Amino acid sequence: MTAHSVIDALLSEIVRINPLQSNFLKSSLDDITPEELDDLGEYLQFCDRKSLDVAYLAECYDIIVRDTLREQMFFQRHKRYRYSTFAEVADAxxxxxxxxxxYMHGLAITAWLWPNHREMHRYFANSIPTDREGRYLEIGPGHGVYMSTAMNRSRYGFFEGVDLSPTSVEMTTALLQSRDVPDDVRYEIYCCDMLEGDLRHDRYDAIVMGEVLEHVEEPLLFLERIGRLAADDAFIFVTTPINAPAIDHIQLFRSPEVLENLVARAGLSVRESRLIPYPGQTTEESLEQRLPINVALVLGQ
Ligand SMILES: C[S@@+](CC[C@H](N)C(=O)[O-])C[C@H]1O[C@@H](n2cnc3c(N)ncnc32)[C@H](O)[C@@H]1O
Structure with missing residues (x-):
């Protein structure tokens, strides 16, 4: 299947099983760039080579859509996330x-199909330094798409990924193995809880942590550890959502200020940030109506 035919097949299948996605996807995809379409096509072809057909991938995407909708209804009613401890969600x-x-295939696909996730991924692709060398650490790579983007765009020589889910470790490794990695670039992805395990090094030149803080009980400890691991002038990129319920979100950030305070308490500073409101709303409207806002932060020490 060509990249574009597999995208068309996926979109048709998503709309077939969930017709409510039709208008949303049409308007979302108005803004996708040709390069992003190619990247989505490449991801889907990678899945195809792993014998994951579009019916399965559409189901993965639909799980995220339906789980998120259910949790959003709970959140609007109770003004809190359903769960608040790691133990409540870990096994499920x-x-x-x-x-x-x-979940991870579905989430990966939203990095291209959802306007807010696409903008965050685009911001990452445009922010990662293209001329620096050294060690890149990613905490919670999940599906591996951000790490693969980092490998495409940057010149770091060693890429390390640490994730507590064995499935995420396997998926990220498989995605990286499917690429042409230059001979002088090495990578290692392994299973470990970021707060409990030993990492391979004690200093990194880039540290990326996408959509992890909302999954943990102690976000301050994560940011503090990042601060200790970051080399002078390291590139530090963190994303996390505000008022964004999901089945495994246990840490509710209610405003950008709460996040900024957390960053400051960890001894870090915000060098640049991007707030991405709920599609079709402004940031103020999203905050007022407690609708999800995606936040991407470039941090400094
Ligand atoms: C929602 S996914 C994020 C995937 C990807 N980074 C992104 O931005 O889309 C969260 C990932 O963080 C991992 N994770 C959660 N808590 C962690 C911890 N304490 N240490 C390491 N990884 C963790 C999960 O297993 C999962 O793979």
Whole structure:
């Protein structure tokens, strides 16, 4: 299947199983760039080579859509996330291979199909330094798409990924193995809880942590550890959402200020940030109506 035919097949299948996605996807895809379409096509072809057909991938995407909608209804009613501890969600998500695989493929696909996730991924692709060398650490790479983008765009020589889910470790490794990696670039992805395990090094020149803070009980400890691991002038990129319920989100950030305070308490500073409101709303409207806002932060020490 060509890249574009597999995209068309996926979109048709998504709309077939969930017709409500039709208008949303049409308007979202108005803004996708040709390069992003090519990247989506490449991801889908990678899945195809792994014998994951579009019916399965559409189901993965639909799981995210439906789970998110259910949690949004709970959140609007109760003004809190359903769960607040790691123990409540770990077995049903991170350690359930079949579910985690679907969740991660679905999430990967939203990096191209959802306007807010696409903008965050685009911001990352445009922010990662293209001329620096050294070690890149990613905490919670999940599906591996950000790490693959980092490999495409940057000149770091060693890429390390640490994730507590064995499924995420396998998926990220498989995605990286499917690429042409230059001979002088090495990578290692392994299973470990970021707060508990030993990492391979004690200093990194880039540290990326996408959509992890909302999954943890102690976000301050994560940011503090990042601060200790960052080399002078390291590139530090962190994303996390505000008021964004999901089945495994246990840490509710209610405003950008809460996040900024957390960053400051960890001894870090915000060098640049991007707030991405709920599609079709302004940031103020999203905050007022408690609708999800995606936040991407470039941090400094
Ligand atoms: C929602 S996914 C994010 C995937 C990707 N980074 C992104 O931005 O789309 C969160 C990932 O973080 C991992 N994770 C959660 N808590 C972690 C921890 N304490 N240490 C390492 N990884 C963790 C999960 O297993 C999962 O793979």
């Amino acid at each position: 998500v991170y350690f359930d291979d079949a579910y985690m695989r679907k």
